[in-house]
Amino acid sequence: MSQKELLSARDLQITIRRLACQLIENHGDFRDTVLIGIQPRGKMLTQRLVHILHNEYNVQHITSGFLDITFYRDDFRRNDKPIEANSTEIDFVVENKKVVFIDDVLYTGRSIRAALTAVQDYGRPSQIELLILIDRRFSRHLPIQPDYCGRQVDAINEEHVVVSWSELHGNDAVLLKNQ
Amino acid sequence: MSGLSVNHLLGIKYLNEADVQLIFETADQFKEVINRPIKKVPSLRDITIANLFFENSTRTKLSFELAEKRLSADVLNFSESQSSVKKGETLIDTVQNILSMKVDMVVMRHPSPGAPIFLSKHIDAAVVNAGDGTHEHPTQALLDCYSIRERLGDVAGKKVVIVGDVLHSRVALSNIFALKLLGAEVKVCGPKTLLPKHIQSLGVGVESNLKQALEWCDVANMLRVQNERMVTSYFPSTREYAMQYGLTMDILNGLSKEIIVMHPGPINRGVEITSEVADSDQAIILNQVENGVAVRMAVMYLLASKINR
Structure with a gap:
């Protein structure tokens, strides 16, 4: 198994800070905006973004939550994805809000398709955007593209992108692994 | 992928501790779902479930039916009092007829202990025991x-x-x-x-x-x-x-x-x-009644994940 570093700890910090700034450009004081991390892997990125927005750019009120899409997947009973769900933590309604979905890697787009269905259970958002740390280009099954993108990567199917977070895995890094 | 160790829920006797913990952890998520403004997920939209009640029930039948509908399954209801069982049809014949209508899962309550176990050996669908005589629930x-x-x-x-x-x-x-x-x-x-x-x-x-x-x-x-x-x-x-x-x-x-x-x-x-x-x-x-819906959703969701097309 070989692996290549796509982003170092420092690169990751810079990229997340840029994504935070791009969010501020479009969402100002975040009054009508909610940030929703897609469980499980979008959760850490969401928390980092909220931390930066709050502490470094003094954005006072940010509404954020985490959405689990397990029960909305289109590959249920096709035996290639886990059936165990994570918790959804959304204690607000998204009616007329600008929603930003946050996830670590955009690959086929099927998770985001499921998230688009799932979020409807919490109201009708006025708009939905997508923020992605790593965009695996040319691998989409559905017409879904990110609005904010950390880094674009060309990878073949045998390769996969692994994002590790210091809070969970001991160090910050984005790796491309070949199995 | 980890799932249940069984293809039917016939009794607690046939489960291991990991199965029960998986059911509980899944039920936690369904409990969140049934407390939302929109209490429904599309997971079982291509699954048909028959509720066969050969014995009276209010709570269990409603709870199962609600759980099935919250999972977006198609639901068939059967109760003995309004059926051909009164005309002398056997259990297997009744169920085989219902299965010919392409049913994927059977939830059954029956006055005879062991009826769901018997059924699970003779039919293809997943069987959930909703109470069999004085045996298990x-x-x-x-x-x-x-x-x-x-x-x-x-x-x-x-x-x-x-x-x-x-x-x-x-x-x-x-x-x-x-x-x-x-x-x-x-x-x-x-x-x-x-x-x-x-x-x-x-x-x-x-x-x-x-x-x-x-x-x-x-x-x-x-x-x-x-x-x-x-x-x-x-x-x-x-x-x-x-x-x-x-x-x-x-x-x-x-x-x-x-x-x-x-x-x-x-x-x-x-x-x-x-x-x-x-x-x-x-x-x-x-609380038991409310949790009943979440737990039954978890059981049927986990069993349905084992049904292969």
């Missing part, structure tokens, strides 16, 4: 344990007493299996005529004095006196039963610690439990 035991876990944090190490008509109770048997599997201590309490012989062989204690049993326990599960299953007289009168084994506020208040009171329903108010107790804060009877 696995989803009730799962929701009871889930409710204990929710209220007390864990089932392991807790002391649970099952009071009343243990002899005729499938709830009692499934509860004993589930509680023991999860590491709880279990005692049964009731008139000797309503306790099965050799019940100790299941690893449970026997106590004939209600107050002593309640003083020992953290949770009391008060069973209904099942008059409809009693062919002879098991105790002198309902009044005497209520005096010896009925749970009153006076008894609860006289205990040295606060305990939790459960009841699988339907309640005979004034017999096994008084109205004040049933409506008190210590009773989690309505």
Whole structure:
């Protein structure tokens, strides 16, 4: 198994800070905006973004939550994805809000398709955007593209992108692994 | 991918601890779903489930049906009183006919112990036992344990007493299996005529004095006196039963610690439990009903994940 570093700890910090700034450009004081991390892997990125927005750019009120899409997947009973769900933590309604979905890697787009269905259970958002740390280009099954993108990567199917977070895995890094 | 170790839910006896924990963890997520403004997920939209009730039921049938609808499954309802069973059709024939209509899962309640096990050996669909005679009622035991876990944090190490008509109770048997599997201590309490012989062989204690049993326990599960299953007289009168084994506020208040009171329903108010107790804060009877939907959603979701197209 070989692996290549796509982003170092420092690169990751810079990229997340840029994504935070791009969010501020479009969402100002975040009054009508909610940030929703897609469980499980979008959760850490969401928390980092909220931390930066709050502490470094003094954005006072940010509404954020985490959405689990397990029960909305289109590959249920096709035996290639886990059936165990994570918790959804959304204690607000998204009616007329600008929603930003946050996830670590955009690959086929099927998770985001499921998230688009799932979020409807919490109201009708006025708009939905997508923020992605790593965009695996040319691998989409559905017409879904990110609005904010950390880094674009060309990878073949045998390769996969692994994002590790210091809070969970001991160090910050984005790796491309070949199995 | 980890899933259940079984393809049918026939009884707690056939599950292992990991299965039960997986069901509980999945039920946690479904509990969040059923408390949303929109209480529905599309997971089972291509699954058809037949509810076959060869015996009367209100709560369990509604709970299963609601759970199925919350999962977006298509639902067929069958009850014996309005069917060809009255004309002499056998169980297998009835079910095979229903399965010819392309049904993926069968939820069955039947007065004969073992009927779901028999069925699971003869048909392709996943079978969920919704109560078979005096044998097992696995989803009730799962929701009871889930409710204990929710209220007390864990089932392991807790002391649970099952009071009343243990002899005729499938709830009692499934509860004993589930509680023991999860590491709880279990005692049964009731008139000797309503306790099965050799019940100790299941690893449970026997106590004939209600107050002593309640003083020992953290949770009391008060069973209904099942008059409809009693062919002879098991105790002198309902009044005497209520005096010896009925749970009153006076008894609860006289205990040295606060305990939790459960009841699988339907309640005979004034017999096994008084109205004040049933409506008190210590009773989690309505939480059990709510959790029943979440637990049944989890069971059917996890079983459906094992059905291959």
